[in-house]
Amino acid sequence: MAFRAAVITFPGSNCDRDMARALEAVSGQPAVRVWHGDADLPDRLDLIALPGGFSYGDYLRSGAMAATSPIMRAVIAAAERGVPVLGVCNGFQVLTEARLLPGALLRNAGQRFVCRTVGLTVENTASLFTAGYTAGATIRIPVAHHDGNYYADADTLDRLEGEGRVAFRYTEGVNGSARNIAGVLSANGRVLGMMPHPERAIEPAAVPALGGADGRKLFENILASLAAA
Amino acid sequence: MQVRVLVRLKPGVLDPQGRAVHHALEGLGFAGVEDVRIGRLIELDLADGTDDDTIKAMCEKLLANTVIESFTIETGAAG
Numbered sequence: 001m002a003f004r005a006a007v008i009t010f011p012g013s014n015c016d017r018d019m020a021r022a023l024e025a026v027s028g029q030p031a032v033r034v035w036h037g038d039a040d041l042p043d044r045l046d047l048i049a050l051p052g053g054f055s056y057g058d059y060l061r062s063g064a065m066a067a068t069s070p071i072m073r074a075v076i077a078a079a080e081r082g083v084p085v086l087g088v089c090n091g092f093q094v095l096t097e098a099r100l101l102p103g104a105l106l107r108n109a110g111q112r113f114v115c116r117t118v119g120l121t122v123e124n125t126a127s128l129f130t131a132g133y134t135a136g137a138t139i140r141i142p143v144a145h146h147d148g149n150y151y152a153d154a155d156t157l158d159r160l161e162g163e164g165r166v167a168f169r170y171t172e173g174v175n176g177s178a179r180n181i182a183g184v185l186s187a188n189g190r191v192l193g194m195m196p197h198p199e200r201a202i203e204p205a206a207v208p209a210l211g212g213a214d215g216r217k218l219f220e221n222i223l224a225s226l227a228a229a
Numbered sequence: 230m231q232v233r234v235l236v237r238l239k240p241g242v243l244d245p246q247g248r249a250v251h252h253a254l255e256g257l258g259f260a261g262v263e264d265v266r267i268g269r270l271i272e273l274d275l276a277d278g279t280d281d282d283t284i285k286a287m288c289e290k291l292l293a294n295t296v297i298e299s300f301t302i303e304t305g306a307a308g
Contacts, residue, residue, distance in 0.1 A: 104296045106243065106297065107246060108245065149243070
């Protein structure tokens with residue numbers, strides 16, 4: 001099956017190669033690499049991925065500068081047309097700054113950079129990213145961030161939960177996130193932002209040091225949803 | 230014209246930096262520190278006559294994230 005994904009690289013992105021590799025490993029197709037200064041995205045994309053890192057050195061606020069970059073205008077337009085968008089870690093921060101997702105990512109409540117593999121409860125199994133998981137299942141995915149403390153006002157949090165837009169929740173306190181939210185979906189379910197790194201957990205071999213394989217499923221879900229469409 | 234934009238976390242938004250500085254002040258022996266909140270001061274040098282709406286738009290579009298932050302604009306501030 002033809003699968004065309006684009007991975008955006010901002011100055012300071014550092015998980016873009018991991019993301020491209022994960023997409024290639026699961027789909028068998030090379031990911032298109034796109035630079036932040038490009039004005040246009042390639043045609044007929046099946047997925048746009050915004051990787052982790054420290055875009056623009058986290059100047060002003062994490063993700064704030066990247067959200068204003070030329071390529072983000074094209075990403076926002078594509079998202080509005082329904083092209084799936086996955087933002088991981090700094091990519092999630094960029095999506096909130098670009099207002100494609102509600103809320104914001106604050107400094108971790110414990111002030112420290114958190115870098116370890118954590119448990120996530122799968123809360124939503126209706127989206128193209130999560131459909132292959134079992135509702136309520138615990139998966140293990142690595143996190144590595146300083147600003148992962150999800151914040152939204154109480155009304156927004158209630159709305160997100162009421163609409164089933166919380167994709168994943170931490171099984172333990174990780175960074176002070178409101179209601180332990182680790183990942184959220186857009187209203188149409190086609191934009192997912194998450195702090196944990198599924199692209200670091202794609203090795204099917206039993207190699208725990210490589211992050212396990214629970215993240216692989218997320219990419220397989222995206223492919224499966226396209227095949228079904 | 231000189232414009233100063235003060236960006237603050239909204240009330241109720243946790244400020245881990247402020248909390249750490251609060252603890253540090255207490256650790257230095259300063260008594261009576263009730264709370265510490267850390268914000269950001271942005272100084273802009275703008276063309277004379279830049280209107281308030283434009284400055285407000287700069288704040289809303291980039292300088293502050295209004296999901297978590299409020300801002301105040303001071304125009305005509307002496308250098």
